[in-house]
Amino acid sequence: MLKYHNIKQWTAIITTTVFIAVILASCTKNFQKENASYSGPASATLQQLYTGIGANLDIAADIAGDNSSARWLYPITQLGAVYAASDYSYIQGTSWTEFYQNLPAMNQMLTTMKASPDSATYINAEAMVKVLRAYEAIELSNFYGDMPYSKAGKAFSGSTADLKVPYDKQQAIYLSCLSDLAWAVNHFTTSGTQFSFSNEFLLANNIGQWKKFANSLRLRYALTVYDKDNSDAGPIIADALTKPLLSDPVADEIGLSQVNIPNISFDISGAGRDAFFRQESRARMGSTLWNLFSDNNNTDGSGIFDLRCNIFFERNGDTTGNKGIGKWVPYPQNPITPITDGGDPYNNQRDQDWTTNKVGNLYSDYNYYWGRDGNISGSTGACPEIFMSAAETDFLVAEAYAKGAGVAQNYALAQTAYVAGVTSSLTFWKNMAFNSSVWVVNKPTSGTPTSAELNSVLTNAKVAWNTGNALSLIYAQEWIDLFRQPSVAWTLMRRTGSATPADAINPAGYKQNYGGLQRYQYPSDESQLNNANWQAATGGNDLISTKIWIAK
Amino acid sequence: MEFSTLYEPRNEYRRFSKILLVMKLTTIILITACLHLSAASFSQSITISEKNVSLESVFKKIEKQSGYTFWYKIDLLKKAPKISLAVKDATLDETLNLCLKDLPLTYAIVQSTIVIKPKAGSNIAEVMELPVPIKITGKVVDDQGQPLMGASVKVKGTTAGTVTDINGAFNIDVPENGILLVSYIGFKSQEVTVSGNKPLTIILVASGGLNEVVVTALGIKRETRSLGYAAQTISGADMDKVNPPDIAVGLMGKIAGLNITQPNGVEGASTRIVVRGNNNLFGNNQALVVVDNVIIDNEPVQPKGAVQSFADALNKGNTDVSQPPVDNGSFLNSMNPDDIESIDVLKGPTAAALYGARGANGVILIVTKKGTKKKGFGVDYNYSLRINDPYRFIQTQHEYGNGMTEDLYSANPSFYQNGNGQNREEQIEGDPYGSTGNIPGAYISPGVTSAAGGPFYNYIGFPGDGASWGPKMSGQPLVWWDGTTRPYSPNSNIFQSFYKKGNTQTQNISVSGGGDLGTLRVSYTRSTNDAITYNSNNSTNTFNIGSSINVSPKVKIDATASYINLNKFNPPNIYGESGSSGNIGVGYMTVYNIPADYKPIERGLTTLPDGSRNPILNQAPWGYGQQYYWWNTYNDNTTLTQNQLIGSISLNAEITPWLRAVGNVGLDYYTNQYVTQDYPTDAAGLLGSYGYDLATKTTNNLDGRLVFHKDKLLKDFNASFSLGARHYYTNMYDIASNNPGPFNYPFVFNLTNYNGATPTVLNPTENRYVQEINSVYGLLNLSYKNYLFLDISGTNDWSSTLRPTNWSYFYPSASLSFVFTDAINMSAVKDWFSYGKLRISEAESANAYLPYQNGLTYGPNNTPGFTTGLNLPGTFPTNIQPQRSRSFEIGSDLGFFNDRLNVNFTYYDTYSDNQILTAPVSASSGVNSVLINSGALRNRGIELTVAGKVIKTSNFSWDITVNAAHNQNKIVALEPGINSLQLGSWFGSDGVTMKVDVGDNYGSIYGYGYKYAPNGQKIVNSVYADGYNTGNGPVLGSQYATSDNIVKLGDATPILTGGISQNFRYKNFSLYVLTDFKIGGQIWSGDYATIMGQGLAPETVYERDGNGLPYTYPDGTKANVGVILPGVIAVPGSSPVQYVQNTSVVNSWWKYAGNYQSWDNDPIVRANSIFNDSWGKLRELSITYSLPKEFVQQTKVLQTLSFSLIGRDLFYLFTTLPDKINPESTVGTGNVQGIQFGGLPGVRSYGFSVKAGF
Secondary structure, three states, X not given: OOOHHHHHHHHHHHHHHHHHHHHHHOOOOOHHHHHOOOOOOOOOOHHHHHHHHHHHHHHHHHHHHHHHHHHHHHHHHOOOEEOOOOOOOOOOOHHHHHHHHHHHHHHHHHHHHHHOOOHHHHHHHHHHXXXXXXXHHHHHHHHHOOEOOOOOOOHHHOOHHHHOOOOEOHHHHHHHHHHHHHHHHHHOOOOOOOOOOOOOOOOOOOHHHHHHHHHHHHHHHHHHHHOOOHHHHHHHHHHHHOOOOOOOOOOOOEEEOOOOOOOOOOOHHHOOHHHHOOHHHOEEOEHHHXXXXXXXXXXXXXOEOOOHHHHHEEOOOOOOOOOOOOOOOOXXXXXXXXXXXXXOOOOHHHHXXXXXXXXXXXXXXXXXHHXXXXXXXXXXXXXXXXXXXXXXXXXXXXXXXXXXXXXXXXXXXXXXXXXXXXXXXXXXXXXXXXXXXXXXXXXXXXXOOOHHHHHHHHOOOOOOOOHHHHHHHHHHHHHHHHHHOHHHHHHHHHHOOOOOOOOOOOHHHHHHHHHOOOOOOOOHXXXXXXXXXXXXXXXXXXOOOOOOOOOO | XXXXXXOOOOOOOOHHHHHHHHHHHHHHHHHHHHHHHHHHOOOOOEEEEEEEEOHHHHHHHHHHHHOOEEEOOHHHHHXXXXXXXXXXXXXXXXXXXXXXXOOOEEEEEEOOEEEEEEOOOOOOHHHHOOOOOXXXXXXXXXXXXXXXXXXXXXXXXXXXXXXXXXXXEEEEEEOOOOEEEEEOOOEOOEEEEOOOOOOEEEEEOEOOHHHOEEEEHHHEEEEHHHOOOOEEEEEHHHHOOOOOOOHHHHHOOOOOOEEEEOHXXXXXXXXXXXXXXXXXXOOOOOOXXXXXXXXXXXXXXXXXXXXXXXXXXXXXXXXXXXXXXXXXXXXXXXXXXXXXXEEEEEOHHHHHHHHHHHHHHOEEEEEEOOOOOOOOOOEEEEEEEEEEEEEEOOOOOOOEOOEOHHHHOOOOOOOEEOOOOOEEOOOOOOOOOOOXXXXXXXXXXXXXXXXXXXXXXXXXXXXXOOOEOOOEOOOEXXXXXXXXXXXXXXXXXXXXXXXXXXXXXEEEEEEEEEOOOEEEEEEEEEEEEEOOOOOOEEEEEEEEEEEEEEEEOOEEEEEEEEEEEEEEEOOOOOOOOOOOOOOOOHHHHHHHHOOOOOOOOOHHHOEOOOOOEOHHHHXXXXXXXXXXXXXXXXXXXXXXXXXXXEEEEEEEEEEEOOEEEEEEXXXXXXXXXXXXXXXXXXXXXXXXXXXXXXEEEEEEEEEEEEEEXXXXXXXXXXXXXXXXXXXEEEEEEEXXXXXXXXXXXXXXXXXXXXXXXXXXXXXXXXXXXXXXXXXXXEEEEEEEOOOEEEEXXXXXXXXXOOOOOOOEXXXXXXEEEEOHHHHOOOOOOOOOEEEEEEEEEEEEEEEOOOOOOOOOOOEEOOOOOOOOOEEOOOEEEOOOOOEEEEEEEEEEEEEEOOOOEEEEEEEEEEEEEOOEEEEEOOHHHOOOEEEEEOOEEEEEEEEEEEEEEEEEOOOEEEEEEEEEEEEEEEEEEOOOOOOEEEEEEEOOOOOEEEEEEOOOEOOEEXXXXXXXXXXXXXXXXXXXXXXXXXXXXXXXXXXXXXXXXXXXXXXXOOOEEEEEEEEEEEOOEEEEEEEEEEEOOEEEEHXXXXXXXXXOOHHHXXXXXXXXXXXXXXXXXXXXXXXXXXXXXXXOOOOOOOEEEOOOOEEOHHHHOOOOOOOOOOOOOOHHHEEEOOEEEEEEEEEEXXXXXXXXXXXXXXXXXXXXXXXXXXXXXXXXXXXXXXXXXXXXXXXXXXEEOOOOOEEEEEEEEEEEEO
């Protein structure tokens, strides 16, 4: 039996033992709570993933589309000129990164929806995701050619095999995506029982427009590969032409817009329109596009017949040189000897003082408002980050009929589509400038082109329909309309074997500077971290001069 | 499986208060229990129920219950038969009478001692008559006369014994002519024969360096002889001898194998402390700091609660060390050196096994002062003043001023002209990139050139504005940017105007005393530092209380508390290109943007009379923000206020003679508050900004253990076994918000005073960091005859940062110490070989991971318009296991000539595998990285310490200690399929990177090297008007071709590090000298690359001064400024490529600008700026005069007084870097230690200190 003094002695022993035991007993009690991440949730809803996908599409459109790649794609496509090569290297990693971040999210969404007991209610959502996946995959493939696709984005399986992804041929990517697009076109439904995203960033759940968008993309991509794989592409073109296509010049402009995305930024992380249209871009109006806007080189602009000239570009600001102030002076697209230019035409100070920073600027610039559109606080009516336009769709239809691609050649239908395309383009761009709240100087007075303005273009010898020259005309006008989508214009240029407009002066100069640029190199993590597959795809020669499969 | 369902989301945050409660309760319970224990000791109510037991064991029970001590001859009891006894609540007399009932023995009680003696008349009376004990009082002191508390005093041949009190005093009953055995840990035991009863003073002599006491893991004091691993102790006084700015700096060069670096040597900057090399591929490789049992967070203090090692571990080697953040220092910067009693460095996992995870990198154990009894008032006062003098500046040329390619068109370069046609100073922002910023080639007429050849930055990247390729300076009148005409002339030291002499002052007052209850020391220290840069200073107030309390003879409590209040005003920004607020880095700016003709005029033009920023600064050159350097220096103010409380209570209770309970409670609590006020730049007071950032961090340590110990467990064997548990919990929370302006109300610094367009910018950010580790451990110590010692430990940790299947893990350790000189008869060599010990140990440790990494975290989106979206996690976490380290160590401690010469040697081999790392994977997999266990590192090395008392006489002595260490840190394996991982870079992949490659040393430096032709010659690229090697037209320039891939340029691992300290004493004068050194280890010098490329280095003027080859400028003028880059060129158009000797004479500009500097846009040969970075330094010097005690004490007030002249970092004995580039200016304290950039001037400091005792 324990005695009193013993009890006291043992008190300390027991206390210490209890203390140790308490630590042991509670040793893992709060661990999971303590280690749970506070910076973000451990799961995501369909809506959250969908919005996240939209964010990455926006980043790709903004940073990759407007910034670094635009510095190169404008002179490559001759949609504009630069007076010295960009300091930014000819690389494009943003679209790659954003796509491969989206791909597993898209796949996870599709899996979740398919596995849901009420999967039938997710048909529209499934179709939207498939359309976006196809759009993003093919546009990315047009930068790089072959790339990881069918086995990509599967790291969350936990299998180490999925960390190193084999490359798919560009053709396989196209066919897979075209099949997804067909599924979407055939399954979009207006049934009231469908799940819908409460924030649908692209088209605000307008299923009719989604269907048109998906079908128009089919036309774009099937025509893109038609010359390489007409047996697959032909039936798709034929089918697409029987289904709804984008048609309204304004309402059917598909892209990331202020209308559907309140608070959208067009200058994410200091990159985007505002960043591109700065001194570093050295961007000027090139002679190639000028030649399609003006009948002559009169610097007073008396030869301009296309209203888009005033929207895309502005006059120079030279006060001392021999070219005169306020003149239309295109920068030679491919100067024989390099010519520099001065002034600071894209300086934000021009909001307050229109002229000072133009001093010393010899050549016509991109319209100042392209840098400011959507980037001034509270601005409305900004040009969206365009995915696809009604005008482009019209030109694709015109091309199909003019070429007899998938359908019988039919110049009449081609001409109708061509005229519709030009009209649509003129309407869109004029409306865009009219609606943009930042546009002040040289703002159009109405949002729709007058018939005189339309006729001025449609009847001009450089534009007027001509069966003998149909494809050139179609490609030229499509190319102009792709003014804010230089990457799509680049694809058009490559798939048509450079049938898009090009300046006739000094083609050798163009060839030397830009002719070798056929694709982007894969991001360096591919050669470093996915080397075996990268080797298999490139043979160790990941060259920017290698033509991708779609290129002629 | 969906990972999203694995864990519940965090929903509450009440952990902290709960832990505090547990801590409080535990402390109260332990103290209460022990107080009861001591009260029980004097009870006279005895209860015993025993059968057939020895008399001795019954006496022991009585002793325990009564508090009385028995006194008897052992032999007397040995003859007594066994007895049986049953008493309940009996008195002492009753009990004793029953015990001795049938025996020939009787007793007498003398005070609290029971004397057992034979009964009168018994037959053993004659021989066994015991002398009556006499009471002896005495005192045990050391050879300095300081009392030794806790010394053991025993009577030889009996069980009687006691322990000295706070004054070293004891009293004990001893028979006449009895022998006292006095022992104390760390001192030689002594036997004293008692004669008479006069008070004794027993002086114990320290047992020498080889038997010193070290504090080991968990605060356990051990004699060095018993340790099977290397541990080194340094006293606080030795660390603090020359008033180091902080403890880490005070340890530099003093401990073998301890590598301490302080980037740029700026006072107040954080330090990197690595023991025996890096054990982690990524993340924290620094030693653990423990102060009085409190595990301290020594991470660099960063805004927004950022944790550097956390960031380093997770960012997959993407750290760009060209732009590290402002260094705000770390804990060791604010810990007051004056309060340190001793510092023990436990090297490697063996020593630190008990600290588990974080101890794997070695442990710095700091023990603070607890006070001693002193003569006089017990007050000590120290004052020291050091002047910090920036004296060693990078050398530059003084002949050619500002200019870039515009000066390469003619032998008679012209100046730029302003609007009035006057020559102006060049390098107005944009000059190099403007109309004449092209490589000369298609010269048209002066001032008019074409772009042929292309912009130079396509070949060499972007130079800084310090580019000094301009015309020769000969006093030509030039209009400066402020409109004033000044001569174009050299500046003898272009960097000097940015620095000034700083100073550091420390005042410390402490009161220390002791009594029967214990000791107490209270101190206050104020330390101030005025930096060597302008408008930057800091001050620290430290209040420290340390005490050791004897609650009862068997219960002792050590308690310490420090309150540290640190105020840092504008910590210098060394590197940043531009701070988010505040300034551009001064090191970066000076080395990169200041040309040879620099005139320091901005400072005087900074502010208008109305207080606003002078708009004329807009016209100043240097477009990276330097034009506002002085405005920012004086108007953008950041104040970091740190309030820290560190408290520790350590309780030690002797429950029974064989059981001790030990409890430690430690708390480290601090708040870091950053207030940033950027004074408005406009007169109206609206264009300012304001930021507030508050971090709160709590770290709790609880440790409790039971120690079962038994001397003479078996014959000659002593044993102790400890069983304990430990709890470590750390919790950081930070909230920060910034008002970027414009303000609504002028000059009001308030977060809500915002009048801008985006109110969301005011949204605060939050950061957290929570981690918990619980452990149980067992520790067995066995010793045989005090010369063979075996320690075995086992620990099991539970860490909150792993998944449940892996969060429990075990690791053992074992060590053996063998003092062979005591075991083997070595009398033959005893004259010179006095002490020898072998030690051997093997240990394992395991390291869990960082918080928040084991599950999936979906990424919230910041993209405007999509802010409700989520992205999939960028990292896929596998179910990681803890990282493991195994360490083997063998060594010897040898003493010669009666310990006049001591040699300690250690060889170690540490293998760290199962590394946890965030391995990058290609983005096409859907993630950027996976968290995996992969890879292994091995550290092998030797450490040597030799300490000698060269001369030792009463008037003169000379001691010398040399320590040296070599460590080899190899990468054994990485993730399968990956042979290389990046640690960090300087300007990305075209710059210089540090990588770990399988088979390489940790810390290899990579960059582009030369490309070689088949014959081994360097290949030169010829620059033509239309590009490289086209063969079209004349050769405009030459540049070395770069290797196809980046190659290894160097290895930052030093071959040998160490220090030599010497103490000379002559009477009351002493001289102390410490030199330390680093031999080997390469560095890539960004400073050298920059000044060479910019034409600032003295080396670059050789050809410009006419010593080059004849060269014709584009305008036809000629000068001897040409060079031919030695090497071969490819014959244009040849296939297969043919190489011929390069014979093109080009402007010498190409040799320097073309081959040294480049930012991240052009690959360039980086091999030119690699150096072997060896140096030796006079680190510490002091001359001290201690006034004679007799003299001082005549004042009746003073007890001691000494004066010292002190000097720190006085000069380099040797360095291998050229142009006086700072050899200790490695960038930051992270794992990238082979890159130098933005070095500050070398700073020496000198001053004096006074120490007075009252």
